[in-house]
Amino acid sequence: MWRFATNPLIIKEGCLVYKRHIIRENNIISVNWHVWPHCNYKCSFCFGKFIDIEDKLELEDSLDIIIKMVDLGVSKITFTGGEPFLFPHLGPILIESKACDLTTMIVSNGSLITEEFLEEYHKYIDWIGLSLDSANEQTEHELGRGFGNHVQLVQTVCELIKKFGIKLKINSVITSLNYQEDMFEMIVELEPERWKVFQVLKVEGENDGKVDPLLISEEQFMSFVNRHKHLNPIYESNNLFRGSYVMLDPLGRFFQNSKGHIEYSRSILDVDPLEALAEVGWDREKFLERGGIYEW
Numbered sequence: 001m002w003r004f005a006t007n008p009l010i011i012k013e014g015c016l017v018y019k020r021h022i023i024r025e026n027n028i029i030s031v032n033w034h035v036w037p038h039c040n041y042k043c044s045f046c047f048g049k050f051i052d053i054e055d056k057l058e059l060e061d062s063l064d065i066i067i068k069m070v071d072l073g074v075s076k077i078t079f080t081g082g083e084p085f086l087f088p089h090l091g092p093i094l095i096e097s098k099a100c101d102l103t104t105m106i107v108s109n110g111s112l113i114t115e116e117f118l119e120e121y122h123k124y125i126d127w128i129g130l131s132l133d134s135a136n137e138q139t140e141h142e143l144g145r146g147f148g149n150h151v152q153l154v155q156t157v158c159e160l161i162k163k164f165g166i167k168l169k170i171n172s173v174i175t176s177l178n179y180q181e182d183m184f185e186m187i188v189e190l191e192p193e194r195w196k197v198f199q200v201l202k203v204e205g206e207n208d209g210k211v212d213p214l215l216i217s218e219e220q221f222m223s224f225v226n227r228h229k230h231l232n233p234i235y236e237s238n239n240l241f242r243g244s245y246v247m248l249d250p251l252g253r254f255f256q257n258s259k260g261h262i263e264y265s266r267s268i269l270d271v272d273p274l275e276a277l278a279e280v281g282w283d284r285e286k287f288l289e290r291g292g293i294y295e296w
Helices: 059-072 090-099 115-124 137-143 150-163 184-190 218-227 273-280 284-289
Strands: 004-012 015-022 030-034 076-080 103-108 127-131 167-174 194-199 234-236 253-256 263-267
Touching (some): 030 059, 059 090, 059 273, 076 090, 090 115, 103 167, 115 150, 127 150, 127 194, 137 150, 150 167, 167 184, 253 273, 263 273
Parallel strands (some): 030 076, 076 103, 103 127, 194 234
Antiparallel strands (some): 253 263
């Protein structure tokens, strides 16, 4: 049963928003939108390649998706990819999201983040999450993360992020190449507000084959987590990850990997967002268990 608490219409920077708070048990408050299907890196474990998607949304449709998320009661939106800094409308959707009072996060490999972009848009960005799996350049290179200088690049970009007062998150994928590593010194140096570590995930039809040599058991994954427990990493095993995110693809379709492969809904540009979400589902209990709600 739905129950709405609706405040007066608010007009901010051209954004017409009914400040509706959806009061129900399964309230959706956080969405990950994979805004761009392509990436300039070739990470062998990546399952967000969207190889069949060539089209991109026009700016008007992209802004419409933001409004639909607000209407759902979403309070935080994460822009990811592919590589989101390849998305030509990243700046405008950041402005629109902040005009709609959303908490904004960008998850990026960091390679395309420039001081000029942050100078122009930092006031619309609350968080930036950077991908860093190892303190060792060779390990990152073997994983396909960059071109041999990824660690140094992340260190430089972290300084820029802090310069502009944006909160820093580090995301690390734990594989057979790095589960025995000690990243203590690197994480202490970077000082992220949030460090999240993921057990490398196999998704049929997306990364199977390439990812197989990198797979680790949950026991191996937890050995990495326990080695770093004094740094309080937020950790997600394969079981916690599957089905626990509300995710949109570059065409505005919800998708899930809860069955080990990707399933898509119809686009929320064509059907009601709740109807589309029901086509793929979402596990709220896992979302809560993995620490999906925090002080953002």
